Amino acid sequence: MGADFAILLGLGTLGCGAGMAWLAARTASLQGQLREAARNAEALRQASAQLEQLRSERARDRETLDRARGEERQKVEWLDAQQREIEWLRRELDARPRVTQKRYKILTLGIKGTGKTSLTLKWANPLVDLGKLQGTKIERYERTVSHVSTREELTEHIFEIGDWGGEHLVEAQHELVVDEVHGLLLVVDLAARDGRQVDPARIEDQIREFEPQSLRYFFGSKTLTACKAVVLFINKSDVLSGTPAEVELEAHRHYQPLISAIDRLKNHVDTRVLVGSASYGHSTHHLFSHFVERILPKHAYDGQLLQRIKQDVTAPAAVYQTARLAAPQVGSHAQK
Ligand SMILES: Nc1nc2c(ncn2[C@@H]2O[C@H](COP(=O)(O)OP(=O)(O)O)[C@@H](O)[C@H]2O)c(=O)[nH]1
Ligand SMILES: [Mg+2]
Known part of the structure; x- marks a missing residue:
């Protein structure tokens, strides 16, 4: 009985030991599985984070x-719009009339210092600053006189003014022979540069410069066919005093021989004598209107020009005495 108990106890102890060993092995195995599961979970977490990053990168790429x-x-769209605009402009250009120019040439002649440049600039560009004039051989100015358009063509009518320096009358003559000239403006004056009173010797010189013999030289047959107007402008009328009629009469008296010589051309060409002052703008507008009237063909007038001429014609006559007192003394600083 004691032996049996001992055997049983032995067996029990043995069984208990085996159970313990199994339990320990099982615990170790489970711990191993747990670590494995933790590693897997970490790997999964990292993979999920990577996936998230990839997703957001992809979203950014899609946005870009x-x-x-x-x-x-x-x-x-811009290119299309531009192309459409180019096509529109091309159609507009095709539909637009061609622009042509018709030029009319006017020559200005006279000895040095008579006021040719001042006078020309007065109507070629009335806003000019007379303080900047300098002695020149020839200066050319132009002024667009009118625009006339038909469906196919826009014609710009331009006066081109060749302003010869006084000592170049021979070259001026040459131009008259070579080119078609539509208007001639002879400028003489009553006083010297910066002169305040009539200078009879200077007037004598100018009458001699344009004596009938040299005038004949100027008006060869070619000049006369193209030339539509000859104007003698007696400048610096501001040195005379009196009513406009008195001033005109006196100026005519000083230049009587030249006026008579010009008068003799009347049968061949339209002539006109104007008395005025480039410095004060007396008669300068008449000069422009006169050239327009004589040179520009009637079909070349436009509304603006008609308006301008109407204003010039109705402009009040100059009152010399008043103008002399009121106007600035431009003559004194013209040759700076
Ligand atoms: N008093 C007066 N001086 C003038 C008149 N026109 C021009 N002058 C002056 O005459 C000088 C010569 O003028 P400019 O136009 O250069 O003459 P150009 O040599 O014939 O071109 C300048 O000092 C002008 O200021 C005018 O109507 N009256
Ligand atoms: Mg000049």
């Missing part, structure tokens, strides 16, 4: 792509 596509679409 969408933006690029939007920009490309816009560029294509």
Whole structure:
């Protein structure tokens, strides 16, 4: 009985030991599985984070792509719009009349210092600053006189003024022979540069310069066919005093021989004598109107020009005495 108990106890102890060993092995195995599961969980977490990053990168890429596509679409639209504009402009240009120019030449002649440049600039560009004039051989100015348009053509009518320096009358003559000249403006004066009173010796010189023999030289047959107007402008009338009629009479008296010589051309060409002052603008507008009237063909008038001429014709006559007192003394600083 004691032996049996001992055996049983032994067996029990043995069984208990085996159970313990199994339990320990099982615990170790479970711990191993747990570590494995933790590693897997970490790997999964990392993979999920990577996936998230990839997703957001992809979303960004898609955004960039969408933006690029939007920009490309816009560029294509701009190009289309530009192409349409080019086509529209081309159609407009095709529909627009051609622009041509018709030029009329006017020559200005006279000895040095008579006021040719001042006078020309007065109507070629009335806003000119007379303080900047300098002695020149020839200066050319132009003034667009009118625009006339038909369906196919826009014609710009231009006066081109060749202003010869006083000592170049021979060259001026040459131009008269070579080119077609539509108008001739002879400028003489009553006083010297900066002169305040009539200078009889200077007047004598100028009468000699344009004596009938040299005038004949100027008006060869070619000149006369093209030339529509000859104007003698007696400048610096501001050195005379009196009513406009008195001033005109006196100026005519000083230049009587030249006026008579010009008068003799009347059968061949339209002539006109004007008395005025480039410095004060006396008769300068009449000069412009006169050239327009004589040179420009009637079909070349436009509304603006008609308006301008109407104003010139109705402009009040100059009152010399008043103007002399009121106007600035431009003559004294003209040759700076
Ligand atoms: N008093 C007066 N002086 C003038 C007049 N016109 C021009 N002058 C002056 O005469 C000088 C010569 O003028 P400019 O136009 O250069 O003469 P050009 O040599 O014939 O071109 C300048 O000092 C002008 O200021 C005028 O109507 N009256
Ligand atoms: Mg000049």
